[in-house]
Amino acid sequence: MIDVEPLIVSELEVLLPLPDGGRADWQDVVRRAGLDRRGVVPRVRGRWSLGYRKSLALVLLAVAAIVFLVAPALGIVPPVLDFFSSKPAPKQVIHQFDLLNVGAPRGMSPRVIAGQTRLVTTYHRHNGMAFPLWVAPTRKGGFCFTFGYSGGCAARKPPTRSEPGDHNGGAIGLGRYGSTVLAGYVYDKHIANLEVRFKHAPTVSVPLLWVSPPIDAGFFFYDITRAQQRQGGPVAVVALDEHGKELARVAWIFRPKPAWFDPRKVADLSKKHVILRSGNASIAIAPSRTGGNCFWLREGYGPIGTGCAPPRYQTVPMAGGLSHGTDFTVFSAQVKPSVGRVELRFQDRTQVVLRPVEGFVLYTLPTSHWPRGHRLIMAVAYSTAGKQLARQTFDPKQVGAYPCSKPVPIGAGETACP
Amino acid sequence: MARGKSIVVEIESLYRARYRQFLRVATAIVGDEAAAHDAVQEGFAVALKERRSFRGEGPLEGWVWRVVFNAALRARRARMARREVSDSVEELASRNGHVDEVGVRAWVAALPERQRLAVYLRYYADLDYRAIASALDVEVGTVSATLSAAHRALRRSLEEVER
Numbered sequence A: 001m002i003d004v005e006p007l008i009v010s011e012l013e014v015l016l017p018l019p020d021g022g023r024a025d026w027q028d029v030v031r032r033a034g035l036d037r038r039g040v041v042p043r044v045r046g047r048w049s050l051g052y053r054k055s056l057a058l059v060l061l062a063v064a065a066i067v068f069l070v071a072p073a074l075g076i077v078p079p080v081l082d083f084f085s086s087k088p089a090p091k092q093v094i095h096q097f098d099l100l101n102v103g104a105p106r107g108m109s110p111r112v113i114a115g116q117t118r119l120v121t122t123y124h125r126h127n128g129m130a131f132p133l134w135v136a137p138t139r140k141g142g143f144c145f146t147f148g149y150s151g152g153c154a155a156r157k158p159p160t161r162s163e164p165g166d167h168n169g170g171a172i173g174l175g176r177y178g179s180t181v182l183a184g185y186v187y188d189k190h191i192a193n194l195e196v197r198f199k200h201a202p203t204v205s206v207p208l209l210w211v212s213p214p215i216d217a218g219f220f221f222y223d224i225t226r227a228q229q230r231q232g233g234p235v236a237v238v239a240l241d242e243h244g245k246e247l248a249r250v251a252w253i254f255r256p257k258p259a260w261f262d263p264r265k266v267a268d269l270s271k272k273h274v275i276l277r278s279g280n281a282s283i284a285i286a287p288s289r290t291g292g293n294c295f296w297l298r299e300g301y302g303p304i305g306t307g308c309a310p311p312r313y314q315t316v317p318m319a320g321g322l323s324h325g326t327d328f329t330v331f332s333a334q335v336k337p338s339v340g341r342v343e344l345r346f347q348d349r350t351q352v353v354l355r356p357v358e359g360f361v362l363y364t365l366p367t368s369h370w371p372r373g374h375r376l377i378m379a380v381a382y383s384t385a386g387k388q389l390a391r392q393t394f395d396p397k398q399v400g401a402y403p404c405s406k407p408v409p410i411g412a413g414e415t416a417c418p
Numbered sequence B: 001m002a003r004g005k006s007i008v009v010e011i012e013s014l015y016r017a018r019y020r021q022f023l024r025v026a027t028a029i030v031g032d033e034a035a036a037h038d039a040v041q042e043g044f045a046v047a048l049k050e051r052r053s054f055r056g057e058g059p060l061e062g063w064v065w066r067v068v069f070n071a072a073l074r075a076r077r078a079r080m081a082r083r084e085v086s087d088s089v090e091e092l093a094s095r096n097g098h099v100d101e102v103g104v105r106a107w108v109a110a111l112p113e114r115q116r117l118a119v120y121l122r123y124y125a126d127l128d129y130r131a132i133a134s135a136l137d138v139e140v141g142t143v144s145a146t147l148s149a150a151h152r153a154l155r156r157s158l159e160e161v162e163r
Helices: A005-015 A026-033 A050-074 A091-100 A226-230 B002-030 B033-049 B060-081 B088-095 B104-110 B113-123 B129-136 B140-162
Strands: A118-124 A130-137 A143-147 A150-154 A172-177 A181-186 A193-198 A204-206 A209-211 A217-223 A234-240 A246-250 A273-278 A281-287 A293-299 A302-309 A318-325 A328-335 A339-346 A351-354 A360-364 A376-383 A388-393 A408-411 A414-416
Touching: A005 B113, A005 B140, A026 B002, A026 B033, A091 A130, A091 A143, A118 A209, A118 A217, A130 A217, A143 A217, A150 A172, A172 A234, A172 A246, A181 A234, A204 A217, A273 A360, A281 A328, A281 A360, A293 A318, A293 A328, A293 A360, A302 A318, A302 A328, A318 A376, A318 A388, A328 A339, A328 A376, A351 A360, B002 B033, B002 B060, B002 B113, B033 B060, B060 B129, B113 B129, B113 B140, B129 B140
Parallel strands: none
Antiparallel strands: A118 A130, A130 A143, A143 A150, A172 A181, A181 A217, A193 A204, A193 A234, A209 A217, A234 A246, A273 A281, A281 A293, A293 A302, A318 A328, A328 A360, A339 A351, A339 A376, A376 A388, A408 A414
16 A cells, blocks of 8 residues: 555645745735725726626626637637546446557557546547547556547647648547548647538638647547548548648548559459468468568458558568467567578576567467467577568566456456466 | 724734735735736625625624635636636636646535535635635534545555555
């Protein structure tokens, strides 16, 4: 049990030492209160008639309406939603956020404060489908959010003022959900206007919903219409400051994936063949019409991964990782032709050497390497001359990476193999 | 009238004795010392004007704290609307060169507002539970529960880091 009181006292002291009292000015308080020297409020009678007060009330009402309704639309007063005044989330939503903390590799947990989840707003698609936006702060200073069936977590990033061009620099967090919904968040408070630009359709300005700290970000949602789709669809989301200067632009998300990316489009399936087997896992390849090979990684009857990449797109000597299921853990990697062997090192100091076949290595970890103390900790790629070209480390404590007979509770009502 | 005048004297005494604590808490809320000073001045002015609405149900100091508090919260909202404030505590930490993403300060900033305000009043203003209750306009038991909840949240965060 930690006694937090001394910590709070010392941290708050560092944060904000007791200020000096040089500004204290009691006479200023008295003046502001409208008191005379004797401490009495001077009375003024009959100054405002009932009619005058009614008129004044109407004027104030009109001003309030302008401030709250018209001005935000004109971008004069940015509306800021008070986060903690928003509707708290029900248990099942809190549970969803709790799950985000569970089972993440060490240092990767978003550390979301699920109990503080709030319903920030509810967006709607053109067809009426509702997208409630739930947001929760994280202990890292960022936030996690879900809307509809998607969401994510955002780390706090400093506001970015970038030069014009196709760039982002952390200013816009943009996601594409389904084929028509664009949604995300911005941090940079210099952003006064967010635009969706289309190939042929007119540019659209998307409202930003600014949410107060601890979230301190602006959210947006836009459902692309069929007409806009027919006219070539969106080509960029652009953030502008109040003077119209471009601060950030995200365009890559709208560019079609290159043809070489998709095995269904470029693989010569008549030449597909298995090159590696290890346990129940296998890797098959087929030549791609755009150069290099496409690959298919399988375990038993199930696919684990697939892809195509011309050799020039592999920039590192070894790119791989662990794949795991309820009864297997497989190491696989794609390696450059210069790699002569890959050495797997385990916690118990045993080693396994893999020889690449057509640029791939594959190893199904036996049950003896599932328990803690025996797990994979490193993969090292060597050239044929024995020079170390690359190394990749693995966290043996990662929850859920290895099968087990007795999963244990890991929080939020979930269980996983330790 | 006599009671009214004596309250004025009491409020003035409180101002002269505790101005620095009021300024400190207001700065924590507003995020800017100049704006916080203005909020303290405004809060005390309101306390003077509205002194007859103090019914003596709790300590006068707690009541004045509540009035100044509200002035500080109004100032904070105004700054937020002008986008002059991101998160007052983090902003201050940043200005003092003490930013650490995971630390008591960040956790205090992440507490729900009532817990955060209770923490400020307890540790920046050294108020007892009764005065905090009066300042927050809640029962003393609620203050106890609120501070306990804040301590629990902070302890949980610390234990997670130590794990």
